Amino acid sequence: MARPLEGVRVLDFTHVLAGPFATRILGDLGADVVKVVSEARPGNTPVGSYYRMWNRNKRSLALDMSTERAREIARALAERADVVIENFSPRVLDRWGIGYEAIAEVNPGVTYVQMSGMGDSGPWRDFVSYAPTVHALSGLTYLTGVEGREDIGIGNSFNDHQAGLHAATVILAALERRRASGRGQRVDFAQYELGVQLTGAALLDYFANEEAHRPGGNRHRYEVAAPHDTYPCLGEDRWVAIAVMTDQHWHRLRALLGDPEWARDPRYDTARGRVDHSDELDAHLERWTSTLDATEVQDLLQGAGVAAGVVQTGADLVHRDPQLAATGFFTETEDSGAYEGPTPVDRLPLRFSKTPVDQYRAPRAVGADNVAVLGEWLDMTEADVRAEEAGGTLR
């Protein structure tokens, strides 16, 4: 059965995580994603587990962009692409002669996404960044943590994933626009601006009230709610998250605890009171959770209709999560690609009733699809492609 983006051609010059995550999504959705790689740029090849995570469902075309012939081929491909996407430093593709202006002239329908750190203008335009850089500059690092600490922040490259999700979104919006206008467009995608807008409500509060938000631990940012935190349980570094959102939840939790003397303290009768005295309240609650297995706490609370969940690790997700096992979230690729044996994958979390996303192909060896891609996109014969390979362009 067809997948939703069958027929969409994506020319992919991205590397590391943000861009490859965008094109992973498009590839999962059925687009023909041609990833341009080169043995001459060893940071962007299937060596290593990181590349393996983000480059399924793409075809691999080897182009040594230091050669003029490779740039010519890249231009010809860009002329036939629905989408060109890159996350190089500003103006690298211009230097290769495949910048937006050059491509739009011959391919006015192209959606051309430039995912830079800071965007293509402004005094910080040439600043270089990875996700941890963006987290720091955007306020996400400052806001994610506890009072008195600026060195915590988000413990993974979250903004790169967000960049991938948002790039996929804006590409799909531009394709919808093209259906009406016949024209594509350039998208200037600054990962810094994306990170900043994730703190949206804090910034509005600052501009409206001069209220500068501070690190808040696990406190709910938008509602008055307590207990609302993570609590230690039996076992080494095992925790459970509990979110009591209403007075009714609080009464149910009290009942589960056996309605002890401390819980009947009238200061805890209202959400405001529970938030204002949450340190004491949490200390009481911890004494209870510490005697129990995290799963037991979760199941007791959930049985009473109160939101709670084990703080799961990656190993928990992969090996022990009964819900993900039931939904079949984890599977493996149908082939081996560049590796020995299939690659484990987490499915795209979108389940389409008519166009199921059910095809997972492993990341490919550098240039494994030279013949197929250049044949399909540029009508080159296998002999032509082999000659280019021998000439050193396709490496």
Add this chain to the structure above:
Amino acid sequence: MRGMTDNPASDPTGALAGVRVLDLADERAIYGTKLLADLGADVIRIEPPEGDRLRRRGPFAAGGDGEEHSLYYVYYGSNRRSVALDLESDDGRARLRRLALASDVVIETEVLPRAGIEVAALLEEQPALVVVSVTSFGTAGPWAGFASTDLVAGALGGFVATTGDVDTKPLNGYGELHHGTTGAYAAIGALSALYHARETGEGQLVELAVHEAVPSCLEHVLMWAWHHEALPFAEGDVLPRRASLHWSDAYEVMGARDGSVMVTVTPDPMKQLAWLIEVGAEADLLDPRYQDPEEPRAFGLRMMEVMRDWVANWDVEEFFFEAQRRHFPYGWVLSPDRVAASPQLEDRGWWGEYDLGGSTVRGPGAPYRLEETPVASRRRAATPGGDTAEVLAEIGWVD
């Protein structure tokens, strides 16, 4: 995101002009309908007659009209039309059904089943319709009935275990990041299914669970579980939380004299070493014991130690700009008031203006810049049910 006008709902300058979206999303997916609304879709949000529960979320600010406005709602609920429906009544449910059939896309969080509206029946009547249904855990399986919030989603989804330090609790990220992830996936599901519907005339149901969205956005976490034996520095299948120190050992927030900065030796540790040597701060990094091929981590870990001592003596602002001048991807740890003063955002004219009932307030711009169809603030967050008559007239509803 400049210039607010009360333009007609479907702004012809937006990329999604002409796409009608019925917004039945609670906090789990409202970010998705926000993305579509900001991109120019005609997004119609259904509220109960007493107003959306999310309008009571903080923070708040007084508007020019003297009312308290939810800034959460101003941010997440703008650029929409509002229709009030009592879904407890047969009449309300009938109107909802009719509105769904008049839409290109419906995004909902367990509203349709509660209203007794079957997606299959909608699709029979309107085969090109796209319905995105978002749940916390899915519609089947042992946790299908579990309650959730962003904190619980972050915990069960594997995010919380990555964040915090050995001497803190595991922490969730700022705000509701996982609901944001879910919303973005909902937008992708909607637009990709719409693409297919435009090509073929075939709409469909797209299901999405928060609990599957979260683990897909954790960088190293699944890699560690699957490939730890291939990672030279992994001990076990779980990386313990360790503040800002990245899984690669190569990024960390370090303390300068008067602030903090995220420092990394990526992508080129030798270039970093050259800077240290240039200023005489290389300490013992040239010692042969850090060049031992048997101990590939020794050099990198020592480098980070040496850097901590070096950074501690810098003025943070001077250090950040000097590093970026030399093209090192360092990041100054900034609080929201500092972010608000960013010269980069100012120069790019990035900020938007949000209507606060007779007054405006500055707020975030868009996450991307489309050259031909710019994202814009078009409408204030509508008053509850303020567009009911207009919208019902458009779809030809007759009482």
